[in-house]
Amino acid sequence: MEGLAEELLAELNCETVFTIHLGSMDIPIAESTVITWVVMAVILLLSIFLTSNLKVHDISKKQLFAETVVIKLENFVADMIGEEGRAYVPYLCAVILYIGFANLIGLFGVKPPTKDLNVTAALALMSIILVQYAGIHRKGVKGWLKSFKEPMAIVTPINILEVFIKPLSLCMRLFGNVLGAFVIMELIKILVPVAIPVPFSFYFDIFDGLIQAYVFVFLTSLYIKESMEE
Amino acid sequence: MLRLDINLVFTIINLLIIYFIVAKFLIKPIKNILAKRQEEIDKQYADARTAEDKALELKQQYEDSVKGIADEKAAAVNEARAKAGQEYDRIVADAKAEADKLVDNARKLARQEQEKSVKQAQEQIADLVVEAAARVVASGQGSTADRELYNQFLAKTGEQQ
Numbered sequence: 547m548e549g550l551a552e553e554l555l556a557e558l559n560c561e562t563v564f565t566i567h568l569g570s571m572d573i574p575i576a577e578s579t580v581i582t583w584v585v586m587a588v589i590l591l592l593s594i595f596l597t598s599n600l601k602v603h604d605i606s607k608k609q610l611f612a613e614t615v616v617i618k619l620e621n622f623v624a625d626m627i628g629e630e631g632r633a634y635v636p637y638l639c640a641v642i643l644y645i646g647f648a649n650l651i652g653l654f655g656v657k658p659p660t661k662d663l664n665v666t667a668a669l670a671l672m673s674i675i676l677v678q679y680a681g682i683h684r685k686g687v688k689g690w691l692k693s694f695k696e697p698m699a700i701v702t703p704i705n706i707l708e709v710f711i712k713p714l715s716l717c718m719r720l721f722g723n724v725l726g727a728f729v730i731m732e733l734i735k736i737l738v739p740v741a742i743p744v745p746f747s748f749y750f751d752i753f754d755g756l757i758q759a760y761v762f763v764f765l766t767s768l769y770i771k772e773s774m775e776e
Numbered sequence: 777m778l779r780l781d782i783n784l785v786f787t788i789i790n791l792l793i794i795y796f797i798v799a800k801f802l803i804k805p806i807k808n809i810l811a812k813r814q815e816e817i818d819k820q821y822a823d824a825r826t827a828e829d830k831a832l833e834l835k836q837q838y839e840d841s842v843k844g845i846a847d848e849k850a851a852a853v854n855e856a857r858a859k860a861g862q863e864y865d866r867i868v869a870d871a872k873a874e875a876d877k878l879v880d881n882a883r884k885l886a887r888q889e890q891e892k893s894v895k896q897a898q899e900q901i902a903d904l905v906v907e908a909a910a911r912v913v914a915s916g917q918g919s920t921a922d923r924e925l926y927n928q929f930l931a932k933t934g935e936q937q
Contacts, residue, residue, distance in 0.1 A: 560779065576783040582790045589794060593801035600809045602816060609809075616806040640798035644791065659787075663780060668787035 550736055557732045558725075560662045578662035585647045585659070619643075627767035630684075630774055634676065634767070641669065642763045649724060649755025652731070653747065658755070660724040663717070670717035673766040674709065681773035693773070712769055716762060723758045727751070904933060 562574040596612035605613070623638045624631075645660060652658040659665045682690045694705045727750035734743050908929045 573782055575786070576779075576781075579783050579786045579790065582787060586790060586794055586797065590797045590801060593797060597801060597805035600805055602809060602813050612802075613806055613810070616803055617810075620803070636799040636803050637795050639803065640795040641791070643798060644794050662783070664783040665787045667780060668784045668791060671784070672788060672791055 553736060554729070554732055557657075558661075558729065560657070560664075576662060576664060577657055578659035578665050581651060581656055581659045582644075582648070582665065584656075585644060585651060588647060589643060623763065623767065626764055626771075628771050631680065631767065631770050634680065634770055637676065638763050638767055641672075641766070642759050645669070645720070645759035645762055646756055649758060650752065652728065652751045652755070658724055658728065660720055660758070661728050663721055666717045666721040666724075669720065669762065670713035673716055673762075673769070674713035676766070677712070677769040677773050678709070680770045684774040716765060720758055720762055723754060727754050901933075904929065 561577050563577050563580050564575055566573040566575065596608060596615075599606070600609055600612075619639050619642070620635055623635050623642065627634060627638065648659045648665070678690070681693060685693065694702050696705070731743065731746060731750050734746050908925065911925055
């Protein structure tokens with residue numbers, strides 16, 4: 547039983563793959579960062595492959611697929627964020643692709659990067675910067691500051707707290723879900739390595755992973771939309 | 777597991793790179809090709825509209841010319857009819873004049889003939905009267921002879937009539 551706990555802890559730990567020594571500074575590169583590079587490479591290669599040799603007429607199946615995916619994805623995000631937030635659609639598409647790939651990469655026996663708090667915190671930080679930026683961009687600094695008094699002056703502290711709560715909840719929701727799914731999967735894999743993990747993997751790695759990508763982008767676009775409202 | 781360090785910054789950089797990749801290598805080319813296709817569709821629509829306008833114009837021209845032809849035809853028919861009417865009137869008038877002339881001639885001829893025969897009869901009667909008077913004068917034989925002469929005269933006159 548102790549062996550199992552140790553094994554589990556080892557699996558849970560985010561290892562430092564290598565360390566860059568820069569003068570007197572040690573810069574640890576975490577597993578999640580390296581896997582993110584892999585995800586980046588996959589997205590880049592897939593994008594280049596899908597968009598190579600594009601034609602106006604007589605399109606290939608590959609191009610049809612690429613067009614369908616891009617249009618569907620864009621419409622999907624644009625529906626959530628609304629017409630005014632069109633400028634933020636590409637970023638949200640990138641995020642949904644990244645989280646989707648990052649969660650699905652667990653299928654290949656790699657630790658998903660979203661299991662690392664650094665990654666989800668970075669994502670949430672980016673989201674909240676984007677949300678506030680959208681608000682400032684839309685209403686100007688004054689309007690943005692004024693929006694903290696909405697709907698009543700008394701709720702101002704809560705509104706300020708929200709600036710920190712929103713990204714924290716985004717970050718922890720994604721982290722917790724992926725970590726929980728990962729722990730359960732590891733437990734199942736350790737207990738019964740054959741056959742049984744397959745249906746669970748379908749749920750925890752594929753379904754839950756994609757749902758979390760969707761939820762993250764959905765909430766971010768919701769916040770952006772909210773911050774742009776007069 | 778719960779660590780926050782420099783990798784957060786790396787992840788942010790990575791995210792920005794992913795955003796760049798997706799925007800530049802996935803969305804932009806697809807958008808470009810869709811825009812191109814849209815442009816072409818718009819152009820085709822515009823071309824089709826131009827062609828339609830042209831066709832309508834041609835149709836209008838054609839209809840105008842057909843209408844012109846119909847007008848011309850009607851005018852020609854009217855003219856021909858008028859001409860034919862004139863010709864008809866003229867022919868009828870000519871014929872009438874001719875007929876009148878013929879009738880006149882015939883009437884004149886008949887009258888002349890009549891006059892001529894009346895004149896002849898008168899002349900013959902005058903001749904007979906003269907002959908009879910001469911005979912009466914020549915015989916002078918009483919009333920029997922007168923009667924006979926009278927009878928002869930009557931018979932002769934009857935024969936001649």
